[in-house]
Amino acid sequence: MYSYDQYDTQLVNERVAQFRDQVQRRLDGRLSEEEFRPLRLLNGLYLQLHAYMLRVAVPYGTLSSAQLRMLAQIARRYDRGYGHFTTRQNIQYNWTKLEDAPDILADLASVEMHAIQTSGNTIRNTTSDPYAGVAAEELEDPRVYCEIIRQWSTLHPEFTFLPRKFKIAVTASPNDRAAVKVHDIGIAIRKNAEGETGFEILVGGGLGRTPMVGKTIRDFLPKEHLLSYLEAILRVYNLNGRRDNKYKARIKILVHDLGTDAFREQVDAEWENLRGKGPELPPAEMERIRAFFAPPEYEKPGSNHQDYIEKLRTNAGFAEWVRANVVEHKQNGYAIVNISLKPEGGIPGDATAVQMDSVADLAEKYSMAEIRVTHQQNLVLPNVRQADLFVMWEELRNQGLATNNIGLISDIIACPGLDYCGLATARSIPVAQRISTRFADLKRQHDLGELQLKISGCINACGHHHVGHIGILGVDRNNEEYYQITLGGRADENAAIGKIIGRAFSSDDVVDAVETVVNTYVDQRQDDERFIDTYERIGPKPFKEALYDAA
Amino acid sequence: MTLLKGGTPIEDSWVHLDDETAAPAGAAITVSFARWQAESEALKASGVTLGVRLTGDDAAEEITDDLNALQLVVIAFPAFTDGRGYSIARILRERYGYEGEVRATGNILRDQASLMTRCGFDAFDLAAHTDVADWLEGLKDITLEYQPAADRRRSVPQIRHA
Amino acid sequence: MSHQVVTASRLRDGRAVYLTAGKTWSEKIAGSLVAATEDDSNAMLADAQEAADARIVVDPYLVDVTLDDALPTPVTMREKMRATGPSVTYSATQSEYRQVA
Numbered sequence: 097m098y099s100y101d102q103y104d105t106q107l108v109n110e111r112v113a114q115f116r117d118q119v120q121r122r123l124d125g126r127l128s129e130e131e132f133r134p135l136r137l138l139n140g141l142y143l144q145l146h147a148y149m150l151r152v153a154v155p156y157g158t159l160s161s162a163q164l165r166m167l168a169q170i171a172r173r174y175d176r177g178y179g180h181f182t183t184r185q186n187i188q189y190n191w192t193k194l195e196d197a198p199d200i201l202a203d204l205a206s207v208e209m210h211a212i213q214t215s216g217n218t219i220r221n222t223t224s225d226p227y228a229g230v231a232a233e234e235l236e237d238p239r240v241y242c243e244i245i246r247q248w249s250t251l252h253p254e255f256t257f258l259p260r261k262f263k264i265a266v267t268a269s270p271n272d273r274a275a276v277k278v279h280d281i282g283i284a285i286r287k288n289a290e291g292e293t294g295f296e297i298l299v300g301g302g303l304g305r306t307p308m309v310g311k312t313i314r315d316f317l318p319k320e321h322l323l324s325y326l327e328a329i330l331r332v333y334n335l336n337g338r339r340d341n342k343y344k345a346r347i348k349i350l351v352h353d354l355g356t357d358a359f360r361e362q363v364d365a366e367w368e369n370l371r372g373k374g375p376e377l378p379p380a381e382m383e384r385i386r387a388f389f390a391p392p393e394y395e396k397p398g399s400n401h402q403d404y405i406e407k408l409r410t411n412a413g414f415a416e417w418v419r420a421n422v423v424e425h426k427q428n429g430y431a432i433v434n435i436s437l438k439p440e441g442g443i444p445g446d447a448t449a450v451q452m453d454s455v456a457d458l459a460e461k462y463s464m465a466e467i468r469v470t471h472q473q474n475l476v477l478p479n480v481r482q483a484d485l486f487v488m489w490e491e492l493r494n495q496g497l498a499t500n501n502i503g504l505i506s507d508i509i510a511c512p513g514l515d516y517c518g519l520a521t522a523r524s525i526p527v528a529q530r531i532s533t534r535f536a537d538l539k540r541q542h543d544l545g546e547l548q549l550k551i552s553g554c555i556n557a558c559g560h561h562h563v564g565h566i567g568i569l570g571v572d573r574n575n576e577e578y579y580q581i582t583l584g585g586r587a588d589e590n591a592a593i594g595k596i597i598g599r600a601f602s603s604d605d606v607v608d609a610v611e612t613v614v615n616t617y618v619d620q621r622q623d624d625e626r627f628i629d630t631y632e633r634i635g636p637k638p639f640k641e642a643l644y645d646a647a
Numbered sequence: 648m649t650l651l652k653g654g655t656p657i658e659d660s661w662v663h664l665d666d667e668t669a670a671p672a673g674a675a676i677t678v679s680f681a682r683w684q685a686e687s688e689a690l691k692a693s694g695v696t697l698g699v700r701l702t703g704d705d706a707a708e709e710i711t712d713d714l715n716a717l718q719l720v721v722i723a724f725p726a727f728t729d730g731r732g733y734s735i736a737r738i739l740r741e742r743y744g745y746e747g748e749v750r751a752t753g754n755i756l757r758d759q760a761s762l763m764t765r766c767g768f769d770a771f772d773l774a775a776h777t778d779v780a781d782w783l784e785g786l787k788d789i790t791l792e793y794q795p796a797a798d799r800r801r802s803v804p805q806i807r808h809a
Numbered sequence: 810m811s812h813q814v815v816t817a818s819r820l821r822d823g824r825a826v827y828l829t830a831g832k833t834w835s836e837k838i839a840g841s842l843v844a845a846t847e848d849d850s851n852a853m854l855a856d857a858q859e860a861a862d863a864r865i866v867v868d869p870y871l872v873d874v875t876l877d878d879a880l881p882t883p884v885t886m887r888e889k890m891r892a893t894g895p896s897v898t899y900s901a902t903q904s905e906y907r908q909v910a
Contacts, residue, residue, distance in 0.1 A: 103803045107791045114788040118758065122864075123820070126781075129867050134728060135758055143867065145891050148823035193822040217728065247793040247803070253765035254737055254796070257730025334734045335703075369742050374795040381804040443897060514886060515895035522886070525897045575886050 097158050097466060098243045098388045100208045108205045111212055111251070115139050116198035123195070138256070140186075140214030141197055144518050150192045151214040152204060154469045156224035156242035156266070157185035161456040161465040166207040168452035174200050179452070181437060181445040183509060183560055184263065185223045185469045186214055190516050212250055217258045219249035219330070223265045225273045226470035229389060230478045232426045235285050235293055237389045238268040241322060244385055248323050248375060255330050259337035260345035262330070263302075270589065275471060277301045277310045277591035278563055280347045281329060288316050295322060299329060299359070300351030303557035307593045308348045313360040319382070321367075323375040328367035332359070392464055392479065397429030400483045407486045414489055420500040420542070422485065431482050433463070435475040435492065436499040436507060440536045441529050444510040445473030454495040462488050473509055474502065504541040505549055505614065506532040509560050513553030513570060514577075520553035522570025522577040522603075527551055530607045535614075544614060547627045548586070563587035565628045566613060567594045568606065579606040583613065583639055584631045597636055598644050609643055616642040649779060652748070652770040654786075656779055659772075661698060661719060670695050677721055680705040683713075691716050698748075703731030707738065714745045722768075724753035733766045740767035740797035757785040767797030811873045813850045814841040814881050815857045816891065817866035825891045826866060832856050834866060838892040843874065843881050 100108070115135075122132040136142075140151035152167070159167075167187055171179045174196045175189040182188055192200065204210055213220055222245045229237040245264060249255070255262070267274040268285035276282030282298035295317040301310025317325055329347075336354075338344045351359045408415045423432040435455060438444050447455075455475055459467045462484045463477035470476055480488060492498040501507050508531060511517065513524030528551055535541055550564030554571075561567030567582035578600040585594025601609045614627075616639050621630045631639070650659045662674045666682045675696035678686070683699045690697055691713070698719030701707055710717070720739060722732040732751065739745040751763050752772035760771065760782055773782060795802045801809070815828040816838075826834040827841035835841060844850040850871055857869035872888045874881035883889045890896065 101807070103791055103806065107789065107793075107803070110789050110791070114758075117788070125864055126778075129861075131727075131756060143818050143823050145887070146823075146825055146894060195821050217730075250793055251762075251789060252794055253762040253792070254733045255730070256762055257728050257733070257759075259730075331734050335731055339703075339729060339731075374741070377804050378808050380808045384807065514890050515897050518887075520887075523890075523896060525895075529897070572886055575884060577886065 097160060098155075098239075098385065104208070104247075105205075107250070108208070108210050108212070111139075111210065112198065112201045112205050115201055119194060119198055134216060134257075136194075136197075137215040138213060138218065139197070139201065140211035141192075141194070142215060142518075144190070144516055145514075146516065147191045148194055148197070149516070150189045150197060150200060150211060151182070152187050152189070152209060152211045153214050153221040154185050154187060154209075155246050156222055156228065156239050157226050157469040157471075158228075158239060159467040159469065160207075161460040161467065163207045163209055164452050164456040164459070164467050166203060166209065168449040168456070170200055170203060171449040171452065173203075177450075178446055178448045180443075180512065181447065181469050181473050181475070183471045183473060183511075183558065184221055185226075185471060186221055187469070188512075190512070215261070216256075217260050217262075218256050219252065219258075219262045219264065222246055222249070223263070223274055223279075223471060225267050225269055226468040226476045227273060227423065227432055227478065228268065228468075229391070230425050230427070230430075230432055231269050231271075232424045233271060234269040234426075235287060236268055238266040238274075238283075238285055240382075240386045240389050241283065241285075241295075241319075242266050243388070244322065244377060244382065245326070248326070252330075255334060258330070258334055259339050260342065260347075262333070262347065264326075272587075272589040272591075273471075275560075275563070275587040275591070277589070278303055278307070278560075278587055279310065281326065282310045283322075286316060292318075294318050297325065297329075300348040300356075301591070302346050302348045303560060303562050304346065305343055305555045305557075306346075306349065307557065307562040308352065309591045309593065310348075311351060311356040313356060313363060320376060320379070321371055323377060324370040324373065325363075325367055327375045328363050328370050331366050332362045336362070391427075394427045394430060394479075395481065397481075398483060401429060404482045404485060411486075414486060416538070416542070417489055417498055417500040418485065420504065421498075421502045425479075429482055431480050431485060433477040433480045433485070433488070434470070434502045435477065435497050436501055437474050437497075438501060438507050438532065439496055439499045440506065441533045443525050444508050444528050447475075451495055451497060454491075454497065458488060458491060472502075472507060474507070500538065501541060503546045503548070504538075505535050505544055505547040506541060507548075508532060509548075509550040509564070511552050511554075511558035513551075513559075517553060517558075519556060520570070521555075521572040522553050522579070524551045524553040524559055524568075524570060527568060527570070527579065527603070527606060531610055534607050534611060544618070545624070545626050547614075549610070550585075560587065561585070562593050563591060564594060565631070566610060568610075571600060573600070577603045579603065579609075581606075581609060581613065581643075583636060584628070586628055595636060597640055612642050613639055648775055649773040649777060650750075650770065651773055651779065651782065652750075654783055663700065663721075675718065677719060680710070683710065687713055687716075700752075701732075701735060703729055703735070707735045711739075711743050714739070714743055714747070717745075717747055719748045719750060720745070721750045721752055721772075724751060724755050727754045727756050727759065733762065736763070736767040737797050757782045758788075760785040761789055765792065765796045765798045765800070810847060810850075811884070812876055812881065813844045813853075813871045814838065814874050815844075815853045815869055816841075816872050816888070817857060817861065817869035820864050820867050823867075827892075828853055828857050828860075828869070832860065834860070838874075838881055838883070841881060843876065844871075 265279040298310035468476035510528040514520035552559035563585040580600040582594030677698035750770035
């Protein structure tokens with residue numbers, strides 16, 4: 097993984113000192129709250145319902161064991177002993193204090209981490225495939241370009257006060273695990289007819305109150321032009337994005353209003369002036385960054401590999417966990433291991449300091465000291481020898497981290513909702529907990545198969561409900577929580593926005609409604625059809641009838 | 648108001664005309680973008696020293712043919728969160744090579760001084776209560792940058808591979 | 810008009826606090842000062858604004874409450890949550906939730 101040089105270190109340290117000074121000026125009255133607010137947001141510090149919330153960037157979801165231990169230490173020292181992993185591969189602390197924030201940032205800087213641009217109307221943390229670098233089917237490691245974008249976007253002088261926030265995601269696999277079609281800019285690494293790799297560039301995807309799937313504006317961008325092309329897109333957006341209405345300020349509205357072709361023409365005109373110039377990196381710098389992501393030295397499968405095959409055959413619990421949570425690695429003899437942060441009845445994405453330390457230890461022992469954070473709010477150990485899987489599984493079980501529900505109905509994405517968030521209109525977490533408990537029977541979950549259920553506590557859609565196979569949106573109706581169900585959304589390479597199935601359900605009824613939807617699928621499915629396949633084949637009508645006609 | 652240029656408070660020698668008042672002889676004047684569009688030929692012929700005032704709503708590229716005739720471009724920030732001026736300044740400096748004064752006016756904060764300087768602003772119209780020494784300190788907060796910009800400082804990638 | 814209390818976030822730690830008699834702030838809504846008239850509300854908000862100017866709290870505002878045995882209870886979901894804290898408890902370690910594997 098990437099490691100800071102003296103310049104990266106100096107820059108992050110200077111940013112910590114700058115923020116320390118900004119906090120001091122707020123505390124001593126030189127800054128008003130109105131002036132301070134955008135400054136603290138540029139460092140990920142929110143004032144939420146109960147306390148300050150600090151969002152820390154996990155760049156493209158990659159962490160070292162040392163970094164994860166620091167995240168655990170921060171949870172213990174400055175918070176209440178836990179943290180919340182988010183859909184953008186970040187971690188949030190719910191109970192921080194303003195006066196502690198500079199010290200937290202200094203602690204983070206000591207392990208090459210920061211909270212720079214984790215909020216604010218600027219370029220946010222660039223996200224990626226959690227299996228980057230190890231997925232069997234990927235073209236190359238997308239994190240090289242994520243790191244290039246991270247550095248280019250960090251404290252960019254021109255793009256710190258954009259019309260609205262700006263999110264970029266990069267994938268290099270035909271199976272999109274980074275949701276690039278619902279980002280402001282999605283970058284998909286592709287191969288052209290000549291066999292060279294370059295970038296397909298999508299713009300204008302996003303969720304929120306006007307969900308849209310991104311549009312391709314360039315099929316194949318040569319790699320050397322990445323930053324000049326991004327700078328051109330950002331400049332067109334900065335100058336022309338709407339600033340009169342925050343709900344219409346995202347780039348998706350600009351692209352939609354102009355039309356994809358007209359938007360592309362504006363970007364191309366701007367790009368003509370930037371191409372081959374300033375922001376583009378010298379080849380030596382691209383190579384310098386690429387070298388950090390060179391594949392590690394993998395061992396040949398040893399003689400104890402046979403034990404693994406034997407354990408799979410004889411231990412049903414282990415075999416089920418492998419089936420649900422372990423993914424094929426590009427290297428023979430290795431595996432990608434998902435660690436579910438969705439135990440039955442738990443809070444999706446939450447992890448205690450104890451658990452973070454355990455995962456850091458396990459990574460050190462079994463995964464070359466590397467961990468990934470997924471946009472599904474789980475963790476991944478990317479480089480585990482198959483021969484180590486069984487002992488590791490036993491250790492995970494001891495920490496409550498072996499729930500084998502990856503991709504199943506209880507692997508729920510949920511935003512913090514009204515329990516923590518100042519913008520929410522309803523709670524998300526208790527609904528996730530009740531659904532997780534209702535479907536606790538793992539045999540039933542496995543029988544239902546892949547089913548993505550996503551819950552947002554307000555229209556801003558941080559819980560990605562629009563792209564859940566089953567989406568749930570919490571709304572406030574006369575001071576009571578109601579939940580609207582959408583069906584048919586997906587965030588993968590065939591991204592689609594789900595459709596509202598009908599009137600909303602009360603908090604008491606929503607879990608039954610989800611079960612009705614699931615039972616309808618079971619009645620209607622053919623062969624091994626997944627929920628989403630069945631829905632796309634039969635459409636909403638049978639679900640609608642089952643939900644509303646009986647009443 | 649305090650006008651800061653090149654790090655030093657100076658008197659504003661410019662007369663900022665509204666759209667009706669005639670230009671006083673011998674003065675250095677600025678006019679709005681609208682007035683510039685209507686009267687640029689006459690103004691250029693009048694022999695006075697000229698500047699133009701832009702907002703983010705103005706089509707800044709329409710003054711680029713006249714940049715030789717302009718000693719000052721004033722870019723207004725109606726709110727400190729309105730970042731269009733940063734792009735306008737970079738375009739003037741980097742694409743068109745404009746070397747006259749680029750002045751930021753309106754709602755600008757100390758914590759933006761360094762970003763604005765990097766985008767090519769060299770003069771700042773500070774609100775009356777601004778502590779000038781403190782503002783200048785703000786320029787020193789961050790001494791490295793990953794991106795090349797209008798200030799032509801060497802970026803980190805350039806330093807790495809010098 | 811309905812009864813009202815004044816809430817804000819404390820500047821230093823961001824905690825939800827409520828204006829009490831004597832112009833102090835409490836993390837508990839139970840001890841907060843309750844306005845019964847518009848004049849009371851305005852006077853309380855003015856006091857709170859002074860505290861904001863003195864950098865004790867941030868963004869004070871009025872909250873509608875009902876009185877239950879003199880105990881103020883917010884009307885809206887959001888303010889109920891602010892007053893009581895999250896409805897989900899993080900039970901020290903999530904492994905206390907039933908392990909399913």
